[in-house]
Amino acid sequence: MVSPSNFPENLTYFSDALNVFERQTAHFSQICVAYSGGLDSTVLLHLLSQSPQLKGRLMAHHVNHDLQENASEWVKHCDEFCLNLNIPFQSSKLQWPSVKREGVESVARKLRYQALTKGCCLDTNVLVTGHHQRDQAETLLLNLVRGAGVSGLAAMPSIKALSTKTGSAQHYRPLLHIPYLKLKAYAEHFHLTWVEDPSNVLTCYRRNAMRQEVLPALSQYWPEVEKTLARTADHMSEAHTLLNRMAKQTLEPITGKAFYFDFEQVVHLDWLEQKNALRYWLLQQFNLTLSARHYKWIKEVLSQQAESRNSAFSYRLKQGELRFYHKRLYCLKNNLLPYLFDVDFSINILGEGQRLALHLHDDVIKTAPFPLMASERYYDWHIEADLVSQVPDMKVRNISKEDDLNRKKLKSFFQKNNIPAWERPYWPVLSFDGVVVAVLGCFSCVKRLGKYDAEQRGGEKKSQPVVLLSVSQHECYRIMTGGKPKSLDRNVKNSVSILGKQLHC
Structure with a gap:
């Protein structure tokens, strides 16, 4: 292990980058290095292994794309390199779907990041890739020629929260401002070996064409074009940050x-x-x-x-x-489907001023103490006092065309509350013994309640106690999507509340 403070003068880029990265990642428990075996990831892994602060938290992950004949040899090379550095190593082999619509480059990138983030968590895991200054210049040019806006011209951020279908991690690029030639100098100084992917010279791939043909042509007229383009990406990144800040203020x-x-x-x-x-x-x-x-x-x-x-x-x-x-x-993003949930809570907790939260857990709607929030919008389920004892046997399901409801008042409710047409067939109702006893937000929609009220009182219509179950708009959406998590405000963890109090209508 060589102390970064003893790096030669031409490699101070790396000691500076390492110092910054150590400070940024001090609180993370695991640092996963995306290790392809190529020059950039080899330099990155070696550099990070020189830090006593990082060494015990490092692991290397090689993604085998299985597109080259010698792919298995690359896995072996990477394993041996990590063994020499005393760094844990793992390898994943990609399973390829059809690439007709997106192309090999796009699909490979998506699958690679899914493999790298599998089982990772934003709070504890860091994913590190070896992108460098030339990569940044290539990305900016590729986005420029396809007509990208400010976000695209900002190219790759040095730090980004990365989420995939398989996991999430903080994505760091510590070498992003280091020129490619400096990486070669580092590798030569420490006598590092790396693998060369023969597909990197195939100009049928757009990034390769940019690297092999476009950037060299530009460099003939502007020798520091890679540095200049990377600086432009930094300017665009600042502009993008300001636009996001303005948008956030607008949305508040x-x-x-x-x-x-x-x-x-x-x-x-x-x-x-x-x-x-x-x-x-x-x-x-x-x-x-x-x-x-x-x-x-x-x-x-x-x-x-x-x-x-x-x-x-x-x-x-x-x-x-x-x-x-x-x-x-x-x-x-997904079509709504029919749903059915059991209701599980004790009647004795429904009292004057009692507040509870409903949440979906294992396909059952349960309760927990939780106050109503002033910032939330709520819809009420009206339950007649005579039926409250039956609540534990009720079901929450989507409305049906066969339900005996006051359709005119139901339509009026939907229109007044701006419920879109595609949500109306999946609006939540409470049913008991196959009959709807409450429509969320619309007490007058249930015709059976008026009939039940009169029959129980010898034909004389009287006011009677009603229990209000107040359901937030967040949980209403969650119920209609079958309990699937939505991209909602992160501050709202428990998104259903019940207010149990006796009223007279």
Whole structure:
């Protein structure tokens, strides 16, 4: 092990980068190095192994793409290199789906990061990759020629929260500002060996073409073009940060933003500010980035709505669907399906002023103490006192066409509360013995209650006690999606509350 403070003068880039990385990752328990066996990841792994602060937390992960004849030899090389450094090593072999729609490069990147983050957690795990200054320049140019905006021209951030289907981690790129030639100098100084991927010279791949042909041509006229482009990416990153900050401020007073983007609440802003807020909302809530044609469609819908009776414009996406309901834009990633949940809570806890939280756990709706939040919107389930004792035997399910309800009042309720047409067939109801006893938010929708009330009192209609079960908008959505987690405000962990108090109607 060589102390970074003893690095030669031409390698001070690396000691500086290592010092910064040590400070940034002091609180993380595990640091996973994405180790392909190539030059950049070899230099990165060796550099990090020189730090006593990092050594005990390092592990190397090699992803075998299984696209080259000597792929198994690369795994062996990586294993031996890690053995010499006394660093734990693991290897994953990719299972390839069809690549017709996205191409090999895109699919490989997605699968690689899924393998690298499998089982990782944002709070404890760091994923480190060896991207360097030339990679940054290539990324900026690739995004530039496809017409990217500020976010794309910011290229790769040095630190980013990375989430995939298999796990999450903080993604660090400690070598991002180090020139490629410096990496070669480092490897030569420490006599490191690495593997060469023969596919890197194939210019049929766009990044390879940028590296092998475009950047060398630019370097003939601008020798420091890689450094200059990387600096431009830094400027764009600052601009992107400011745009995000502005968008966040715009969204702060807006209600309902966990479920839809309401243009009525930003009508005082011009299109550029609306677009910036919408961009940030889609990214934060759904990890979705739209293209110029999508924003063009949204702008056209907004202008057409004033003259059209149609309020249900829609646009199919690869990741789902954009739908308008009046001035609200929804992003739908999954179709709603029928659902059925049991109700599990004790009646004796329902008392004057009692507050509880409903949550879905193992397909059962249960309760826990939790106060109603002033910032939340709630819908009420009205349960007549005579039926309260039956609540533990009730079911929560989606509404059905066969339910005996006052359809006129139900329609009025949906319209008054701006419930979109596609959500109405899945609106939650409480049923007992196969009969609906409560519609969420609409007491007058249940015809049976009035009949039951009169029969129990010898035909004389009297007011009777009602228990209100107040369900938040967050949990209403969660129920309608079958208990699946949604991309909602992270501060709202328990998203259903019950207020049990006796009222007279």
